[in-house]
């Protein structure tokens with residue numbers, strides 16, 4: 001892995017973990033679709049005993065993931081949520097976790113339904129670093145869970161500043177980096193301890209796999225997580241690992257196009273008379289645009305906007321678009337559109353949604369890599385349909 005450490009991510013996604021097969025010279029990774037491995041004598045094997053613990057296809061993916069996030073270790077899991085579950089099991093009983101108040105709906109649900117029995121959660125706006133510092137000093141948490149940009153409000157937390165505050169208080173920091181992908185943001189470089197991804201999204205990028213990843217530098221934490229992964233068993237299957245290895249090769253080209261398209265669409269929407277407001281980190285109107293420029297290499301492909309005219313117009317707009325598929329999820333090559341209040345964030349209680357600003361006229365789009373003008377024309381038609 002270290003061999004590619006100094007190379008650009010566009011090179012790493014192609015080469016890290018992608019050595020030619022020793023047995024045949026095959027250029028692409030073989031799918032080791034096996035549950036177990038023969039031993040020459042009891043306990044004597046080639047590093048592989050059982051696929052829950054190790055699988056050569058998954059190991060290749062983990063090498064690539066570590067390389068592209070500038071980490072030493074990676075664990076590939078069967079879903080983003082299983083990666084989060086694994087991490088939470090690392091904490092002793094009665095631990096305190098401080099968590100961003102606008103995190104992925106499934107993360108919120110996992111914390112407030114499953115782990116509420118063993119851990120204490122405090123939700124707060126992590127973009128307010130001064131307030132966050134006070135809460136950390138008062139509550140003495142074991143772990144700080146961050147998402148930046150958040151979902152769906154795209155709020156941005158200053159990672160370098162936050163990592164410093166947490167380090168001084170001995171708090172483990174985790175960033176869910178799904179929205180930016182390793183192409184646009186590398187939290188480990190900014191002092192964060194652990195990065196989590198839903199590989200279902202940009203990393204795989206083709207909407208055909210559910211997967212998760214944990215990437216980190218600290219050996220002691222990795223050893224602990226590896227024992228947990230072997231005990232709990234959320235490891236990613238060989239075939240899904242292979243599909244992600246295939247998808248990840250185009251991460252750089254995909255992310256560049258997602259962003260170029262998103263920028264044009266955000267500018268188009270911001271000028272449209274039927275749009276109340278657009279949230280995109282790349283727009284100067286974004287409240288944390290300066291922090292975004294400082295800590296991200298680009299602004300990604302996610303846009304949130306408010307349509308004029310409330311739920312009736314939003315519904316009609318969502319039914320009228322043709323190229324944008326009305327679906328949950330994000331980060332695939334195809335453009336998706338969704339309504340967070342009814343769809344992805346339905347598990348967040350209505351009063352909290354209201355407080356966060358997830359209103360009934362809020363629409364989130366995951367901009368795909370189709371032709372930008374075709375996408376703009378599609379949005380233009382749907383906005384026209386509600387403007388009379």
Ligand SMILES: *Cc1c(COP(=O)(O)O)cnc(C)c1O
Pocket residue numbers: 079080081082104106107147151176178179197198199200201210211212
């Ligand atoms: C989708 C998503 C997850 C959960 O990942 P799954 O692969 O669906 O389990 C976690 N965080 C973010 C930001 C996501 O978008």
